[in-house]
Amino acid sequence: MEAWNRPRWGQLTVEEKMHTMQEVLKQLPAGFKWLRLERFERYGQSLETGVFLYEGSEYVFVPGDSVTLGRSEVHMYAKMSPVREAVIGPLLVQRQPVSAGWYECPLDRLDAEEDEDVFEAIEEFRQGPHTSYEYSQSFRLERDGDQVVVFLFDDSESFGEWRETELPEGFTLPTEDEWEYLYGAGVRTLFPWGDEIDTSMRLRHVSGSSEANAEDPYPLELPNAFGLCFPGDPYKKELVLTEGGITGKGGDGGSNLHGGQGVDLGYLPTATAFRDPYESELEWEDLLDCLVYRRVVRL
Structure with missing residues (x-):
């Protein structure tokens, strides 16, 4: 038209x-x-x-x-x-625009056994001074006030x-x-x-x-x-x-x-x-x- x-x-x-x-x-x-x-x-x-x-x-x-x-x-x-x-x-x-590779993941969607490394990183992150922490192409942690927000990396191969x-x-x-x-x-x-x-x-x-x-x-x-x-x-x-x-x-x-x-x-x-x-x-x-x-x- x-x-x-x-x-x-x-x-x-x-x-x-x-x-x-x-x-x-x-x-x-x-x-x-x-x-x-x-x-x-x-x-x-x-x-x-x-x-x-x-x-x-x-x-x-x-x-x-x-x-x-x-x-x-x-x-x-x-x-x-x-x-x-x-x-x-x-x-x-x-x-x-939104991130193509990283997506927010609620804590209750993480598995205590499979994501044990993420939970360990969260506890260490809570006690530290940093506002952000990233484990290469796996997970990222961001501080939002008293809360920790978890982002996971997209697992698509193409x-x-x-x-x-x-x-x-x-x-x-x-x-x-x-x-x-x-x-x-x-x-x-x-x-x-x-x-x-x-x-x-x-x-x-x-x-x-x-x-x-x-x-x-x-x-x-x-x-x-x-x-x-x-x-x-x-x-x-x-x-x-x-x-x-x-x-x-x-x-x-x-x-x-x-x-x-x-x-x-x-x-x-x-x-x-x-x-x-x-x-x-x-x-x-x-x-x-x-x-x-x-x-x-x-x-």
Whole structure:
């Protein structure tokens, strides 16, 4: 429908948008509920769009558009997706990404015998000063006040096996084209906010980058003009589909930053078109450790 494309969508009245959202609702998998119209603004752009709810997670309607993606310049420390024209269809998109490799496990679901090592680690963790503890690709403990929250690592051996449990019928992952459109919100700068990393911003993993309150959200994690949140964290990648299979976007697993290459190069992987040149060397389990994902519904 023409109204589901971004140029026309911006011309609709509130009443017309509400009507269109009811048409969208008819196409969605069972379980979706309509919530509201909301306007999102970021980096000089704005979009008033529909917000839906599915199993406790909010999803937003993102109208389609014809866009230019990729970067033409070559960077000695990075590989970028090529410049290309793409037609992006309308999507319903999960607002917040979730971990692909780690899931919360209530204590009462652990087995006293099989998970004896986890219980021992919990007791030791309770007495210690740390806020987080991870046993590589097995379990992770997080402190939440007086409580200890346990996360277990996903035991899938391939993307195909993982997809069977995490993507119900009617849901999929964004393609690389779709992800770059969603992340950059259609802008042509290197990053969604411009062509440089502002080192005065409060950034994860960068000590002293800002004097902001530690409880405040990191600027790169705030909703963009489509109402979508991204990690803004080079240690994480978002799982997307490619013609050849899958890839991770938005980070490099922390390789540059952990390798001591400084803030500018360390955060270069958060560029919209960035492709990790070393990702092919990783096994599924290693990639899964740093992956997040979001579900989308193509309309």
